[in-house]
Amino acid sequence: MTIDPRVSTLCAEYRIRIVDGRSYPGIRETRAVFTMDxxxxxxxxEHxxxxxxxVAETENNSAYLDKFLFWAVSDLVDTFQELVETRTSEWLVxxxxxxxxxxxxxxxxxxxxxxxxxGMLTERVVKHFGPTFDAPVRTEPKVQSTIPLLPGQYDLFEEKRTAA
Known part of the structure; x- marks a missing residue:
């Protein structure tokens, strides 16, 4: 299979080094060339x-750039496309x-x-932006009174309730 030459060009642009499939990649190195292709x-x-x-312009992501991470980030970029396009700097934060x-x-x-x-990264995104960051804005009044969750209030893993 021929790898698209843009893969190595773009990786070089983002300072990611492609290593041989038999080597163990170091920091900012990957052997997931087929996945990237x-x-x-x-x-x-653009995607x-x-x-x-x-993965390259954030601090905690360049240690192990494997196929699972590339696919997971690709899935998240698809899922949160509107957020990625409109609030890119926050996305990277x-x-x-x-x-x-x-x-x-x-x-x-x-x-x-x-x-x-x-799933684990989605929890982080939702916790930061809130569960309804991409919900359409309603013009009609709500029928049921609810208290909206704000960013930082959506605690999936930080369970604070205790049994009585």
């Missing part, structure tokens, strides 16, 4: 650039604060590491 071919250059930007290496370590034993990473 597939993402580029399926999703296009691929955002994936590379998310979320990834700066996420302990991606630790999350990869947790997911390593799971059969579906990609989807586990998507």
């Amino acid at each position: 597939k993402i580029l071919r399926l999703k296009g250059e 691929f650039r955002m994936v590379l930007s998310t 979320v990834f700066d604060g996420a302990p991606v290496g630790e999350l990869q370590y947790i997911a390593r034993r799971l059969k579906h590491q990609r989807f586990a990473l998507v």
Whole structure:
């Protein structure tokens, strides 16, 4: 299979070094060249650039750039496309604060590491932006009175309730 030459060009632009598939990658190195090629071919250059930007321009993501991380970030860029396009700097701040290496370590034993990473990183995104950051704005009054959750109030893993 021929790898699209844009993969190595774009990786060099984001200071990611592609290493041989038999070597163990170091910081800012990857051997997931086929994965990156597939993402580029399926999703296009703009999408691929955002994936590379998310993993390369944030502090906690460049330690282990494997296929599961690239696919997970690609899935998240698709899922939160509006957010990525309108609040890019905040998007990168979320990834700066996420302990991606630790999350990869947790997911390593799971059969579906990609989807586990998507879930764990989605929790971080929703916690930062709030669960309704992309909901359409309502013009009619609400029928039921509810208290909206604001960013930072959506605690999935920080359970504070106790049994009586």
